[in-house]
Amino acid sequence: AFLDIGMPGMSGYDTARAMRAMEELDGIVLVALTGWGAESDRQRSSEAGFDHHLTKPVQLEVVEELLGRM
Numbered sequence: 517a518f519l520d521i522g523m524p525g526m527s528g529y530d531t532a533r534a535m536r537a538m539e540e541l542d543g544i545v546l547v548a549l550t551g552w553g554a555e556s557d558r559q560r561s562s563e564a565g566f567d568h569h570l571t572k573p574v575q576l577e578v579v580e581e582l583l584g585r586m
Contacts, residue, residue, distance in 0.1 A: 521550040521561065529564040536565040545586055549574065 517535070521528035528548060535541050545568070548561040553571030561569045568582060 517544060518547045518549045519566075521548050521552055521557075528566075529560065532561070532565040547582065 519528040519531055523531065526534075528550065532546050532548075535544065535546065546566045547568040547570060548566040549570050549572065550557070550561075551572045553569075558569045570578065570582070
């Protein structure tokens with residue numbers, strides 16, 4: 517699942533944590549797709565349960581390469 521971090525209402529961090537708590541989503545791969553790309557942002561997304569962190573604008577080739585490794 518590709519999630520933006522800066523979503524209104526419920527942040528991507530909160531959404532990732534909620535998804536990780538759901539047994540039926542065990543094994544899902546979470547990708548943060550965001551404009552926030554500092555190392556602290558990457559650390560925070562990892563702590564929230566994201567498997568990958570992509571910073572916008574993302575090149576299509578990067579997405580294809582990531583999907584190819586799954």
